[in-house]
Amino acid sequence: MPTGELDRLDIAILEALQENARTPLSEIGRRVGLSQPATSERVKRLEDRGILAGYTARLDAAALGLGMMAIIRLKTTHEHIKPALKAFAEMPHVIEVHRLTGEDCFLLKVLVPTPGQLETIVDTIARFGAVTTSLVLRSEPVKPLGKALLG
Amino acid sequence: MPTGELDRLDIAILEALQENARTPLSEIGRRVGLSQPATSERVKRLEDRGILAGYTARLDAAALGLGMMAIIRLKTTHEHIKPALKAFAEMPHVIEVHRLTGEDCFLLKVLVPTPGQLETIVDTIARFGAVTTSLVLRSEPVKPLGKALLG
DNA sequence: CACAGATTCCGTTAATTCATCGGAAGTTTG
DNA sequence: CAAACTTCCGATGAATTAACGGAATCTGTG
Numbered sequence: 001m002p003t004g005e006l007d008r009l010d011i012a013i014l015e016a017l018q019e020n021a022r023t024p025l026s027e028i029g030r031r032v033g034l035s036q037p038a039t040s041e042r043v044k045r046l047e048d049r050g051i052l053a054g055y056t057a058r059l060d061a062a063a064l065g066l067g068m069m070a071i072i073r074l075k076t077t078h079e080h081i082k083p084a085l086k087a088f089a090e091m092p093h094v095i096e097v098h099r100l101t102g103e104d105c106f107l108l109k110v111l112v113p114t115p116g117q118l119e120t121i122v123d124t125i126a127r128f129g130a131v132t133t134s135l136v137l138r139s140e141p142v143k144p145l146g147k148a149l150l151g
Numbered sequence: 152m153p154t155g156e157l158d159r160l161d162i163a164i165l166e167a168l169q170e171n172a173r174t175p176l177s178e179i180g181r182r183v184g185l186s187q188p189a190t191s192e193r194v195k196r197l198e199d200r201g202i203l204a205g206y207t208a209r210l211d212a213a214a215l216g217l218g219m220m221a222i223i224r225l226k227t228t229h230e231h232i233k234p235a236l237k238a239f240a241e242m243p244h245v246i247e248v249h250r251l252t253g254e255d256c257f258l259l260k261v262l263v264p265t266p267g268q269l270e271t272i273v274d275t276i277a278r279f280g281a282v283t284t285s286l287v288l289r290s291e292p293v294k295p296l297g298k299a300l301l302g
Numbered sequence: 303c304a305c306a307g308a309t310t311c312c313g314t315t316a317a318t319t320c321a322t323c324g325g326a327a328g329t330t331t332g
Numbered sequence: 333c334a335a336a337c338t339t340c341c342g343a344t345g346a347a348t349t350a351a352c353g354g355a356a357t358c359t360g361t362g
Contacts, residue, residue, distance in 0.1 A: 006215075017208035021172055024348060038311050040349065051214045057168035058205040064157075064300055071251060071258055088291070092298035097291035100222060104285065107222055111296060134255065140239070140248040145262060147243035149215055175319060189340055191320065 006051075006149065009034065013042055014052070015146035021055040066093075066111040069136035070118055073104040076129025081105065084128040093121060105129070157202075157300065160185065164193055165203070166297035172206040217244075217262040220287035221269055224255040227280025232256065235279040244272060256280070 006014075012032040016023055029039035046052040061067070076084060081099075088097045088108065096109035108125070112118045118133070125131055157165075163183045167174055180190035197203040212218070227235060232250075239248045239259065247260035259276070263269045273284050 014208065014210060018210065019207070021206035021208045026348075035312055036349080037313080037351085040351095041310075044350095049214065050211055052208055053211045053214075054209040055172035056170070056207060056209050057165065057172045057203055058207050059165060059169065059296065060201050060204045061296065063200065063202045063204075064296070066296065066299060069249075071249065085291070092294070092296070092301075095294045095296055095299075098220075098222065099288045099290070100285040101288060102283070102285040107285070111299060132253070134251040134253040134258070137250045137252060139250075140236070143243070143246045145210065145212065145215070145217065145243070145246055148217060148246075148262060150243075177319075186341055187320080188322085188342080191322095192339075195321095 008032075010042060010046065011146055011149055013039065014046065014149075015144060017043070017052070017055075018144040018146065061111050065113045068112045068115070068118065069139065070110050070112070071134045071136060072106075072108040072110060072122065072125060073132040074106040074108070074125055074129050075104050075132075076106070080128040084125075087124065087128070091121060091124070093117065104132070159183075161193060161197065162297055162300055164190065165197065165300075166295060168194070168203070168206075169295040169297065212262050216264045219263045219266070219269065220290065221261050221263070222285045222287060223257075223259040223261060223273065223276060224283040225257040225259070225276055225280050226255050226283075227257070231279040235276075238275065238279070242272060242275070244268065255283070 009032050013028055016028045016031065025039045025043065026036040028034075029036050032039070034042070043052065061069070074084065084106065085097070088094050088106075091110075093110050093112050094108050095111055096107075098107045099105065100107055110118065110121055112121065122131055122133055160183050164179055167179045167182065176190045176194065177187040180187050183190070185193070194203065212220070225235065235257065236248070239245050239257075242261075244261050244263050245259050246262055247258075249258045250256065251258055261269065261272055263272065269284070273282055276282055
């Protein structure tokens with residue numbers, strides 16, 4: 001069979017695990033119509049295929065005192081890219097780094113406890129180029145990508 | 152003690168669970184120097200406090216045929232905000248929605264299998280205002296936010 | 303058409319992991 | 333100083349997962 005084939009059951013299992021990675025396999029199996037061993041085997045196969053890349057805890061940033069999220073865009077020149085990446089890696093509040101096409105070279109997602117911390121980060125990054133910072137007023141809950149697989 | 156206090160052990164436990172939410176509690180306990188029941192109790196307390204908000208599977212979007220990530224920014228006017236949010240909720244490829252301060256009102260993260268799908272999404276969103284789309288060339292691995300808690 | 307090989311499933315059972323309990327040690331409160 | 337509280341541990345029972353052997357189905361081939 002081709003590598004990338006997922007049937008309904010696989011998708012349902014992935015959805016269940018994305019919603020709650022601690023749902024017992026017997027419970028998932030019951031929902032999708034499989035026994036616990038069969039469900040276990042499918043999960044293992046999904047892991048082996050690299051589709052299921054791992055399991056992670058969802059932390060509440062606000063409850064951790066990181067109540068402020070910001071998006072930082074950086075427009076810079078080629079020679080700054082490597083040093084910038086290195087600097088980002090060393091900033092614990094920078095939780096996502098994306099290299100982009102278009103006007104801006106990088107888009108960062110940062111979580112900070114205070115505006116002062118954000119200022120420090122922005123100042124550091126501004127050494128590499130032109131920075132645009134936006135506060136996140138509200139985020140919708142991140143969507144599980146089950147439905148995106150059916151199209 | 153005040154609600155929001157986390158000691159070294161809590162942070163270590165959260166880090167371990169973020170790295171792999173399926174690590175046995177006995178193993179986590181061994182690493183941080185606690186028994187399995189004590190570790191279990193701390194995890195439960197973190198859950199009750201809302202700090203540990205859940206557990207989720209990490210899926211490999213590329214392996215799922217969603218190899219193209221894009222960032223879409225939308226600049227629009229007040230009356231479009233609610234309908235836009237509703238529309239975003241119905242688009243399975245839109246996996247993150249952030250409302251921003253500044254020039255742009257929304258920032259979206261989308262995962263699509265093909266450029267054609269991206270075009271469809273951009274066209275739909277452009278009905279609400281001015282759209283700026285950037286392809287993501289590369290993403291650094293998302294950083295666990297353990298170190299961000301120490302400062 | 304039959305038959306080997308492969309795949310995927312099930313039921314059973316062993317191994318692992320988790321939840322619960324009673325009690326000890328240390329801290330805070332009155 | 334004692335009572336109440338917290339957090340820990342070890343032990344044990346409950347739940348979950350992993351590892352079988354065998355049945356059913358599908359695939360390709362002589």
